[in-house]
Amino acid sequence: MSKLIFSKHVLPTALIATALLLSNSAQANWTFDGEQCSPLTQHEVQQKMPPAVMLMVDRSGSMLGTKWTIAKSAVDTVTKNMTQSEPDQLEFGFGMYAGSVGTIYHEAAPNANSRIMNTMNGLSPSGGTPTAEAIQKMYQSATVKGTVVSQPYYQSIGYFPRSHFISIPDSYGTNERLEGIGCGLLWLQSCYVYDQILPGEWKTSTINITQSKTFHRLKFDVSVTNARGLYDYDIELRHNSGPWVRLLTAQHSPDNVSSWSQKDVAGFNGQNMQGTWTLRIRDNAINRGSRDRIVDSSGNLNSWALRFEEKINVDTSNRATAGILITDGYPNHAQNAVTQACLHRNIAPLYMVGLGTGTDTDFNNILAAAGGTGSCTNGDVCANPSNYSQFRNKCTGSYQADNSAALTAALTSITSAISCTYPLSVLGGGEVPPSNAGCKDYDCVYVSLNGGVGRIYHESSAKAPKGWTWASQTERKLVKLNDHYCGMVQNGTTRIIDTQVACLCSQPFDARCDVYDPDTCECPVGRWACHYGTDVCEPSTGSSCNVPRIGEGQTCSNGKLGICEEFGQTVCDGSGRLTCNAGPGPAPRTETCNGLDDNCNGIVDDVDWEGIAACHVDFGRSKTAIQQETNRCMVGHASCVNGQEICIPLSPMPEICNGLDDDCDEQIDNLSGSHVRYNEDLRFTPDGDYELAPPRPPLTDAYEGAACFERDACSCLTGTADISSPEYMSDDYDTYLETYWRTDSSGNPICHCSSGLSR
Numbered sequence: 001m002s003k004l005i006f007s008k009h010v011l012p013t014a015l016i017a018t019a020l021l022l023s024n025s026a027q028a029n030w031t032f033d034g035e036q037c038s039p040l041t042q043h044e045v046q047q048k049m050p051p052a053v054m055l056m057v058d059r060s061g062s063m064l065g066t067k068w069t070i071a072k073s074a075v076d077t078v079t080k081n082m083t084q085s086e087p088d089q090l091e092f093g094f095g096m097y098a099g100s101v102g103t104i105y106h107e108a109a110p111n112a113n114s115r116i117m118n119t120m121n122g123l124s125p126s127g128g129t130p131t132a133e134a135i136q137k138m139y140q141s142a143t144v145k146g147t148v149v150s151q152p153y154y155q156s157i158g159y160f161p162r163s164h165f166i167s168i169p170d171s172y173g174t175n176e177r178l179e180g181i182g183c184g185l186l187w188l189q190s191c192y193v194y195d196q197i198l199p200g201e202w203k204t205s206t207i208n209i210t211q212s213k214t215f216h217r218l219k220f221d222v223s224v225t226n227a228r229g230l231y232d233y234d235i236e237l238r239h240n241s242g243p244w245v246r247l248l249t250a251q252h253s254p255d256n257v258s259s260w261s262q263k264d265v266a267g268f269n270g271q272n273m274q275g276t277w278t279l280r281i282r283d284n285a286i287n288r289g290s291r292d293r294i295v296d297s298s299g300n301l302n303s304w305a306l307r308f309e310e311k312i313n314v315d316t317s318n319r320a321t322a323g324i325l326i327t328d329g330y331p332n333h334a335q336n337a338v339t340q341a342c343l344h345r346n347i348a349p350l351y352m353v354g355l356g357t358g359t360d361t362d363f364n365n366i367l368a369a370a371g372g373t374g375s376c377t378n379g380d381v382c383a384n385p386s387n388y389s390q391f392r393n394k395c396t397g398s399y400q401a402d403n404s405a406a407l408t409a410a411l412t413s414i415t416s417a418i419s420c421t422y423p424l425s426v427l428g429g430g431e432v433p434p435s436n437a438g439c440k441d442y443d444c445v446y447v448s449l450n451g452g453v454g455r456i457y458h459e460s461s462a463k464a465p466k467g468w469t470w471a472s473q474t475e476r477k478l479v480k481l482n483d484h485y486c487g488m489v490q491n492g493t494t495r496i497i498d499t500q501v502a503c504l505c506s507q508p509f510d511a512r513c514d515v516y517d518p519d520t521c522e523c524p525v526g527r528w529a530c531h532y533g534t535d536v537c538e539p540s541t542g543s544s545c546n547v548p549r550i551g552e553g554q555t556c557s558n559g560k561l562g563i564c565e566e567f568g569q570t571v572c573d574g575s576g577r578l579t580c581n582a583g584p585g586p587a588p589r590t591e592t593c594n595g596l597d598d599n600c601n602g603i604v605d606d607v608d609w610e611g612i613a614a615c616h617v618d619f620g621r622s623k624t625a626i627q628q629e630t631n632r633c634m635v636g637h638a639s640c641v642n643g644q645e646i647c648i649p650l651s652p653m654p655e656i657c658n659g660l661d662d663d664c665d666e667q668i669d670n671l672s673g674s675h676v677r678y679n680e681d682l683r684f685t686p687d688g689d690y691e692l693a694p695p696r697p698p699l700t701d702a703y704e705g706a707a708c709f710e711r712d713a714c715s716c717l718t719g720t721a722d723i724s725s726p727e728y729m730s731d732d733y734d735t736y737l738e739t740y741w742r743t744d745s746s747g748n749p750i751c752h753c754s755s756g757l758s759r
Helices: 010-023 066-081 113-121 131-140 186-191 334-345 361-370 385-391 404-419 483-490 623-628 671-677 733-740
Strands: 041-044 052-058 091-098 101-109 153-168 172-174 196-198 203-209 217-225 233-239 245-248 259-265 275-283 299-312 321-327 350-355 399-401 421-423 445-449 454-458 466-470 478-481 496-501 512-514 525-531 534-539 555-557 567-572 578-580 614-616 635-641 644-649 682-684 690-692 714-716 751-753
Touching (some): 066 350, 131 334, 153 203, 153 217, 321 404, 334 350, 399 404, 614 644
Antiparallel strands (some): 217 259, 233 275, 512 525, 555 567, 567 578, 682 690
């Protein structure tokens, strides 16, 4: 049998056994090979989503003045420095706290510097220090929870410069004329004018690219020499023999602009960069007055370059996150702040930074320990947050800054560390066991740079080189590189970080074990097996189980609904599987109003009334009673409530000539009295026509006699209308009226205004 039984009793037993084996100098079967280990994970720097950090800044009243200026300067510097590259080294979210609340202003996103600074510059400090509320907002944010999706970015795949000195002829004119005294003098050359200006000759330069790769964005650099700069030229580009794409048209603009850098070029995106790229450039005339003038000498093309970029869709899985809280004071509610910090570390590390002498550095150390980025010599503060005072002067981990440079340095140190933090995959979830439970010096965690070129070890290992530690000192889920190796990542020396967790199984394979609390029909005894680095007690199967099986006798169902459901008990079949002995149950039947699900569709009393169900208030769904009834309010729609059929009566209508008591006043066709009551709905127009009051439109000529001009003088020569027809049971007056005038088979009304009343 290969089924895994992850009992709540199994894992602690495995860890205890591992510790015992190590204490007896036994070697745990650690290995980084085989299917039972966590997989090797490659974190490719250029294609991995950058870590996300929520930056929460104290905005209490004590921050007003110099501290606020210091905070803004440091936040500006760090958020700008960490977002210079593409992708960002970090994506920042931002929040502040003051008074009694913490507020998240921005979730993490690329290029966050400007929106963060706009928010800070638009607010000023005021109020108290709600640290607990701020920390709670942080770990509840999408940034810290890791649910913010990063945007794609562009990465260079080729830069091709071309140094090519070319003399560019000047534009020229026809039919030269001289004007003014002294125009022949060289220093008055500008007075030469022409009737017609023609652009200069095109000059070309090429770049041949042999590399074959599709690009998604093209950037262009160019450098020229000319008194009028780039604004005196037409510049075009084409690929192979394709069409020319205009990059610049000569224009009357400020002079002396002689180069472009990183200009985006449209028209080529999404194709292969391999082939011949040709630039052509010519001098053109510029209109600088009432006539075109040739005033510029020829220029030179010095160099040009093409930069090709590809679009990178970053990996959104296993994103590293963290929170940074800056405070200059003491929390409004200290104990609650510690509790919230403990909750934060369950999701991501929390870093604490104190600003100025007014903050309580010792308490900040306690919060750092609670948030997973510090430690205490007398235990874990999160074991009992209400007793946080016992940890005073016993914890470390927070940062302290008293000026702008120090705060900038603290934030830089923290954000640099976060930018080199990578999640560690542990199959089955959870985290790497502590050193005293089978993972000595954490050598069971493999971290290597650049595709296995060099392994680095945990800072507590006896082996070298030491290069990583845990991002949280209490939660072993995130690997953080030290400053040396982080620098190699940030300067591009290291592109790939490999991580893997070794197999940590310690129980003797196939040794007898007890299976606890199985949720299926299993043997209560089994054999130890190693699955994905975890000791698992697999229940014995078939004839190998020499004790009674367990898991039988539980109440179970045949899986059907309504009256078709039948209950039984779980039993073990011949193959050792758990089955239910419940019978097939009765067949479904027609649904009735009885409080049961008769048709076994999961819905009680969903009675099919065969269309609109007409009923009589006193006589139920008796067709005879309904057909003989003339009072509209004595009929209605059938409904099933709590297993009982009831009739929901219709509402009154304005009286019309139809042989029925429409307004339910026990008088038939008493139009004048009825329309007095409904005069907001029905009325005559000044010229004698009948209409509905606004917002309803006027009745057409076909229906204007419906109310017999609001007089009690109408007759139904062929009987009364059918009160139970679906349209008569409508509460919409227009539909009701329409139906009355379309009653008989010929489409004629059955009731009429009496003689002498029609127009």
